[in-house]
Amino acid sequence: MNPSRVESRFDRVALAVxxxxxxxxxxxxxxxxxxPVHWDEARVGYWSLRYLESGYLTYRPVAGGPLVYILTRTSLSLxxxxxxxxxxxxxxxxxxxPLVALLFRSHLDDDETVAFAAVLALSPLLVYYGRFARGDVLAIAFALAAFGFGLRLADGGGRQNAYGLAAAVALAIASSGLGIVALACLAVAGLLVFDHAALLRSSDPAAMRLGSLAARVRGNSTPAARAVLVFVGLYVFTFAPRAGVTDDAGLYSPGTIIAAIDVALFDSVRRFLGVRVEHRYPGGTHEYLPYLADFLETLASAALPVTLIAVAVFVADRYTSGGPRTVVAAAVYWAGATIVFVPMLTEVSAPWLGVYAVVPLAIPAAVGLAALARWGRRALDAGDAPRVAAVALVLLALVAQTGAVATSEVYAPSDRDTRMAHYAQPSHEFTEFRDNLSTWVGPTDDDAVDVVYYGSSMYVGDGVADFPPVPERWGERLPMAWYVHRTGADTRSVTSPVELRESVDTTPVVVASADERSTLAPVLEGYVAHEYDTGLWGRPIVVFVRK
Structure with missing residues (x-):
């Protein structure tokens, strides 16, 4: 084939992607x-802001991966x-x-590559949680990049693919604890594809293929060693502590760099295993089937077209004369392992878990969409009006369903009927608290308390919540804690009306559980009370604002 024609085709595909x-x-x-921010977003925002102010950061598995805090701190500062x-x-x-789709172009046709990018760009679940400050989209994005680089490396690609694979794996792990699960599920898919090849008469024995792989690694020992260094370097950079106090180990403190590297390489693993494995059982276990049902319900409500097309393509690809295609089989195996293991290993059943299945399912879905478009194009060229109409109706239905979900879920105000929103997403009315808080607080004074949290349910000692882990009662302040802290307000916790009376003359805002309204109203004369739901339903709070 003419090289200029190949380059021209690639340019068209790259431009479309x-x-x-x-x-x-x-x-x-x-x-x-x-x-308004979800409780998990509020945690990320609060601790990222604390990191920005103090310069202190250390990996805590209960708070998720460190990468999201590093990136968010930079964004908040800019x-x-x-x-x-x-x-x-x-x-x-x-x-x-969508740009990651270009890594798969040697295994996908041009139209399939563009369709893959389109699904990644416009899938409602990926759009919703691509606008959400958690590490899940980061984790699955880097896991997909690892898949792409791994395929290119297996095809005999250059050493840059080994470096890309190492970097993607390190960043996926640093994004979220579930990033490790996503990579493990991808490894399961790779093993299944490797084992499946043994059933083909044209395939070499497994021992011979393993020996060939080992020989390739030995023949490229220098690039392999550099790839390991890329992984270790990124892993250390993301997991190493940043010291805000001179006595702590910090990556940027010359005298403690070695200690910081030790913490990154070894202590991070011990912390992860201690929190996610050792101390999880038996108290951190949960029933499997309800979590699996929630996961499948998310796919059915937010990603039904992608899921159905992917399943249909997998079946057709597997049992046709030219199949199965490696990339299709691997992607579906990856999604299948995800559906089995993510509900098992997660600690919270939430809609954002669906992104871990939608991304791999996007590959066979793209193959199906491209095949449907080609079928319609051939029908159009042949003047077959019924087939053209059928294809148009199917594509119109897919676009309409995607648009309807996006309109009602992604951009519409959150309420209890929103399927992609988690319970801990405040209702739309909470926007009033966010937009008016700085006005209510007014100019902050170092000697005055600006916001008082009232009641034992919200009581937290000074400095206790500066970094995780934190007392469970601090969670009752979410998502207010993010909004209060970003105004620069000084806060205080009190548990009795007597303590509260001491602050009445100087405190402009008092926050409490809505159950405390009747207790506080006589004490807070001259204040106006506002009630908000801090979840999609339930968990109401009352905010007293001084006139």
Whole structure:
């Protein structure tokens, strides 16, 4: 084939994928800061802001991967302490996700590559959680990149693919604890594909294939060693502590760099195993079937077209004369392992878990969409009006379903009927608290208390919540803690009306559980009470604002 023609084809595909990445960026940035933050987002924002202020960061498995805090701190420092800046790093990575489709072009046709990028750009579940300050989209994005680099490396690609694979694996692990699960599920898929090849008469024996792989590694020992260094370097950079206090080990403190590297390489593993494995059982276990049912319900409600097309393509690809294709089989095995293991190993049943299955399912779904488009194009060329109409109706139904979910779920205000929103997402009315808090607090004074949290349910001692782990009662302050802290307000906790009376003359805002309203109203004369739900339903709070 003419090299210029190959280059021209690649340019067209790259341009189309790049255009879809721009579309992905647009749909993720529109109204990015409109929705009040979820409790998990509030945690990320609060501790990222504390990191920005103190320079102190250390890996705590209960708070998720360190990468999201490193990225969020940078965003908050550059763009200010807004909900938009809080979510921006995840939005940018989510927008770049379609570009990963280019790593698969040697295993996908041109139209399949573009369709793959389109699914990654516009899938409602990926758009919703690509506008959400958690590490899940980061983790699955880097896991997909690892898959792509791994395929290219297996095909005999250059050493840069080994470096890309190492970097992607390290960043996936640093994004979230579930990033490790995603990579493990991908490894399961790889083993199944490797084992499946043994059933083909044309395939070499497994021992011979393993020997060939070992020989390739030995023949490329220098690039392999450099790839290991890339992994270790990124792992250390993300997991090493940053010291805000001179006595702590810090990556940027010359006298403690060795200690910081030791913490990153070894203590991080001990912490992860201690929190996620050793101390999880038996108290951290849960029933499996309800979590699995929630996971499948998320796929059915938010990613039904992708799921159905992917399953149909897998069956057709597996039992046709030319199949199965390695990339299709591996992607479906990856998604299947995810559906089995993610509900088992997660600690919270939440809609964002669906992204771990939707991304691998996007590959066979893209194959199906491209085949459908080709079938329709042939029918159009042949003048077959019924087939053209059938294809048009199917594509219209897919677009309509995707648009309907996006309109009602991604951009609409959250309420209890929103399937992609988790319970800990405040209702739309909470926007009033966010937008008015700085006005209610007014100019902050170092000698005055600006916000008082009242009641034993919200009582937390000074400095206890500066970094995780924190008392469970601090969770009752979410998502207010993020909004209060970003205003620069000084806070105090009290548990009795007597203590509260001492602050009445100087404190502009008092926050309490809604159950305390009748107790506080006589004490807080001259204050106006506002009630908000801090979840999609339930967990109401009352906010007293001094007139």
């Amino acid at each position: 790049g255009a879809l990445a721009l579309v992905a960026l647009a749909v993720r940035l529109v109204g990015l800061g409109a929705r 763009f200010g302490t807004s909900d938009f800046a809080l979510r921006l790093p995840v939005a940018l990575v989510g927008a770049a996700l």
